[in-house]
Amino acid sequence: MTGHARPRTTRTAALLGAALLLSACGAQGTAATGADAGPPRPGGTLRLGISSNPDCLDPQQVGTNAALNVGRQLVDSLTDQNPETGEITPWLAERWEVSPDSTAFTFHLRSGATFADGTPVDAAAVKTSFDGIKALGPKSLLGAGYLAAYRGSTALDPATVKIEFSVPSAQFLQASSTMSLGVLAPAAYAGTAEQRCQGTGLIGSGPFVFESFQPNREVVLAKRPGYAWGSPLWGHTGEAYLDRISYRVVPEPGVRTGSLASGQLDAITDVQPVDEPQFTGNGFTEPVRPNPGIVFNLTANTTRGVLTDAKVRQAVSKGINRPEVTSTVLSSNYRAATSVLGSTTPLHADLTKELAFDQQGAQALLDSAGWQPGPDGIRVKDGQRLTASVVFSAVFNQNQSALELIQQQLRKIGFDLRIELHTTAETTTIQQSGNYDFLWFNTTRADPDILRQLYSTKSANRSKLTPGPLDEALDQQAATVDPATRGPAAERAQRLIVEQAYVIPVFELTQVLGVGPTAHGIEFEASSRLRLFDAWVSGS
Amino acid sequence: MPRRLAQAVVVLWAAFTLSFVVLYLLPGDAVLTKLGSAEGGVTASDAEVAAARAAHGLDDPLPVQYGKRLLAALRGDFGTSVSTGDDATHLVLSALPPTLAVTGLALVLAVLFGGGVAVLGTYTRQRWLGQLLLSLPPLGISLPSFWVGLVLIQVFSFQLRLVPALGSTGFASLVLPAVTLALPTGAIIGQVLAKSLRTQLAEPYVEVVLAKGASRGRVHFGHALRGAALPALTLVGVVAGNLLAGSVVTETVFARDGVGRVTAAAVTAQDIPVVQAVIVLAAFFFVAVNLAVDLLYPLLDPRLAAPAARTGKVTADA
Numbered sequence: 035m036t037g038h039a040r041p042r043t044t045r046t047a048a049l050l051g052a053a054l055l056l057s058a059c060g061a062q063g064t065a066a067t068g069a070d071a072g073p074p075r076p077g078g079t080l081r082l083g084i085s086s087n088p089d090c091l092d093p094q095q096v097g098t099n100a101a102l103n104v105g106r107q108l109v110d111s112l113t114d115q116n117p118e119t120g121e122i123t124p125w126l127a128e129r130w131e132v133s134p135d136s137t138a139f140t141f142h143l144r145s146g147a148t149f150a151d152g153t154p155v156d157a158a159a160v161k162t163s164f165d166g167i168k169a170l171g172p173k174s175l176l177g178a179g180y181l182a183a184y185r186g187s188t189a190l191d192p193a194t195v196k197i198e199f200s201v202p203s204a205q206f207l208q209a210s211s212t213m214s215l216g217v218l219a220p221a222a223y224a225g226t227a228e229q230r231c232q233g234t235g236l237i238g239s240g241p242f243v244f245e246s247f248q249p250n251r252e253v254v255l256a257k258r259p260g261y262a263w264g265s266p267l268w269g270h271t272g273e274a275y276l277d278r279i280s281y282r283v284v285p286e287p288g289v290r291t292g293s294l295a296s297g298q299l300d301a302i303t304d305v306q307p308v309d310e311p312q313f314t315g316n317g318f319t320e321p322v323r324p325n326p327g328i329v330f331n332l333t334a335n336t337t338r339g340v341l342t343d344a345k346v347r348q349a350v351s352k353g354i355n356r357p358e359v360t361s362t363v364l365s366s367n368y369r370a371a372t373s374v375l376g377s378t379t380p381l382h383a384d385l386t387k388e389l390a391f392d393q394q395g396a397q398a399l400l401d402s403a404g405w406q407p408g409p410d411g412i413r414v415k416d417g418q419r420l421t422a423s424v425v426f427s428a429v430f431n432q433n434q435s436a437l438e439l440i441q442q443q444l445r446k447i448g449f450d451l452r453i454e455l456h457t458t459a460e461t462t463t464i465q466q467s468g469n470y471d472f473l474w475f476n477t478t479r480a481d482p483d484i485l486r487q488l489y490s491t492k493s494a495n496r497s498k499l500t501p502g503p504l505d506e507a508l509d510q511q512a513a514t515v516d517p518a519t520r521g522p523a524a525e526r527a528q529r530l531i532v533e534q535a536y537v538i539p540v541f542e543l544t545q546v547l548g549v550g551p552t553a554h555g556i557e558f559e560a561s562s563r564l565r566l567f568d569a570w571v572s573g574s
Numbered sequence: 575m576p577r578r579l580a581q582a583v584v585v586l587w588a589a590f591t592l593s594f595v596v597l598y599l600l601p602g603d604a605v606l607t608k609l610g611s612a613e614g615g616v617t618a619s620d621a622e623v624a625a626a627r628a629a630h631g632l633d634d635p636l637p638v639q640y641g642k643r644l645l646a647a648l649r650g651d652f653g654t655s656v657s658t659g660d661d662a663t664h665l666v667l668s669a670l671p672p673t674l675a676v677t678g679l680a681l682v683l684a685v686l687f688g689g690g691v692a693v694l695g696t697y698t699r700q701r702w703l704g705q706l707l708l709s710l711p712p713l714g715i716s717l718p719s720f721w722v723g724l725v726l727i728q729v730f731s732f733q734l735r736l737v738p739a740l741g742s743t744g745f746a747s748l749v750l751p752a753v754t755l756a757l758p759t760g761a762i763i764g765q766v767l768a769k770s771l772r773t774q775l776a777e778p779y780v781e782v783v784l785a786k787g788a789s790r791g792r793v794h795f796g797h798a799l800r801g802a803a804l805p806a807l808t809l810v811g812v813v814a815g816n817l818l819a820g821s822v823v824t825e826t827v828f829a830r831d832g833v834g835r836v837t838a839a840a841v842t843a844q845d846i847p848v849v850q851a852v853i854v855l856a857a858f859f860f861v862a863v864n865l866a867v868d869l870l871y872p873l874l875d876p877r878l879a880a881p882a883a884r885t886g887k888v889t890a891d892a
Contacts, residue, residue: 250835292739458610
């Protein structure tokens with residue numbers, strides 16, 4: 035099947051193309067001088083190059099960055115999240131109360147907000163929208179997790195809505211700030227989920243409205259006239275500056291960077307590490323933000339082969355030189371992991387010391403566990419080789435090279451890491467079946483509860499653990515929104531995971547944008563997705 | 575003719591069936607792939623996954639699924655795309671015009687380039703020029719399309735800024751992808767045509783015609799080219815299919831929408847309805863082009879039109 039062979043060839047093409055571009059752009063850099071930004075100017079169209087086709091535009095259904103970056107502009111959420119502090123702040127809701135057991139959340143809505151069809155954003159509309167997300171079931175790729183224990187909503191009065199859960203769900207407060215739980219107008223649910231995907235009936239109350247969608251080519255959003263209920267965290271009040279946002283789908287990284295450098299695009303997402311140098315200090319800027327949530331990691335299946343032994347897992351963790359991975363395969367924009375959670379995740383615990391590179395320590399651990407160096411440098415014990423495989427897909431371009439470097443690093447402590455590249459479809463099947471030694475992946479979520487979703491024995495249980503102290507810590511952090519209680523529980527969970535090496539964190543996924551001299555004010559929100567309300571374009 | 579139509583139907587059925595079998599042999603399915611498309615993979619419960627599978631009819635036994643799909647396909651209904659929720663037939667048909675525009679132009683360019691190089695390369699009396707021209711086809715075949723595409727974009731869009739690098743609007747956006755696509759195809763046509771031209775020119779009839787007083791140009795263009803065009807024409811039928819396959823690469827490099835992009839995405843996601851719609855459409859295209867080529871043969875070579883009168887006609891013609 036040619037379709038499977040292509041991604042490899044296009045990656046090679048990207049490298050070739052990148053080399054060409056690097057040589058070409060040296061000369062071009064000076065032509066695009068740093069524009070004098072001045073005060074923000076309303077009007078104009080932002081031409082934004084994105085790396086993949088958003089298969090669906092409905093923020094309540096989608097899970098990819100390309101789609102979420104569109105959806106975020108269309109809907110408002112009950113709350114917002116401060117990207118600096120992780121704090122949950124007002125947006126559609128002016129204030130809220132959380133029951134002591136974190137099962138009931140009462141939101142008091144601000145007045146004056148309306149959907150693009152003119153209907154008010156009131157308690158009944160919020161209820162319809164949350165019921166609608168719940169009704170999507172697993173079609174709501176992210177919302178289904180946020181609302182797993184959703185019991186229902188009640189409109190107490192037109193401005194007050196109470197949302198209830200069957201179990202403590204502290205994570206919901208952060209989830210209420212995401213575009214996945216952004217509010218759509220009641221009229222949106224008259225059509226099917228598939229229609230909303232294509233933009234039909236996709237009616238939100240956000241600063242932009244849907245205009246057109248040509249799959250694999252372009253998504254266009256237009257400014258919502260009269261918008262006046264932005265989050266107080268944003269840079270200005272009133273309407274958005276841009277008249278239009280044109281998202282152009284440009285899958286080839288070399289073409290994306292070249293189009294930005296030659297002024298055919300104003301900004302691009304997903305700048306590849308190899309292309310990063312051309313957008314620094316020549317009129318171009320390169321905003322970056324690490325993703326919150328679970329960092330790129332080797333998640334161990336603790337029921338399989340040599341990985342049942344905690345000492346082996348710990349030795350693997352010590353044997354990985356994380357700064358070498360980021361500096362060799364990635365770039366200075368990427369950070370080595372300092373916990374299983376990324377540094378931008380609220381309640382992230384700094385475990386840098388626990389994750390330090392310690393080759394001697396790793397070897398000592400393996401020695402003490404009875405693993406002796408074998409004839410080919412790989413350790414053996416009772417005739418068994420010290421080896422495990424890792425299953426991954428190429429969703430992130432640098433996955434393969436990162437894992438190849440880790441493989442070399444682990445070889446030095448006598449551990450044989452076998453790298454198994456699979457298609458996304460195969461990876462998903464393997465992950466579902468539990469038929470793996472190590473899984474390699476990351477997950478974006480600006481709340482520590484993602485640990486419970488993936489590692490509690492009561493949910494996905496990716497490490498195949500038996501009920502124990504980790505479950506307790508994870509349940510505790512789920513039970514309260516009070517950081518004073520939640521913080522220590524979240525830290526205990528991170529420590530347990532890292533010290534027992536159920537998960538071996540490696541580096542933080544980072545969003546790297548390329549912004550040309552004509553574009554300004556493109557911001558990241560707390561989940562490292564784009565916020566284009568304050569964006570504007572100059573000249574052209 | 576009825577036999578040809580029956581063959582065409584068999585080809586379409588085989589394409590449908592093979593694609594079904596192959597897609598089912600692959601591990602994973604479209605529903606799992608979609609539910610796992612968010613970072614970090616599937617978070618839905620097994621029951622929810624099963625319900626989603628049932629909604630797409632993926633829980634029926636294989637023969638039942640096959641039968642249902644085949645019956646529906648006969649009515650032009652390939653089902654609903656699992657990834658996008660759009661009707662598969664509509665998805666593919668709406669992606670067709672931009673692809674046809676590029677492949678159509680590419681086919682014209684390929685015939686012009688390939689034919690021109692072959693004819694000039696064999697006609698010229700400058701040895702060096704002939705050799706240079708005839709070395710172009712092997713070079714063209716050996717250059718990978720995605721590389722050619724990137725070089726063309728780099729030079730003509732990013733440096734000279736003559737054409738836009740992105741998009742599917744306007745004639746300007748067609749040129750670079752069509753040239754990229756035409757290069758390997760034109761090279762094959764050129765190589766085959768040059769070879770058969772040389773074979774024709776070495777035939778005894780050429781000496782006869784020359785002896786009768788015909789000019790070199792008349793021999794070359796009037797007699798040899800006509801005979802040499804047959805194998806090249808057969809080839810056009812074959813490479814037209816390659817053009818569709820090549821659009822996967824060119825559409826990705828040039829950020830165009832079209833059947834190639836739809837195909838690549840559908841295969842990756844194991845989106846069976848869409849893949850089958852594409853494959854049956856491609857098979858249809860292939861069959862149609864080859865049928866057209868068959869109908870053209872007799873115009874070039876009257877022997878093929880009237881097999882009964884073969885011997886007499888050939889001598890008369892020569």
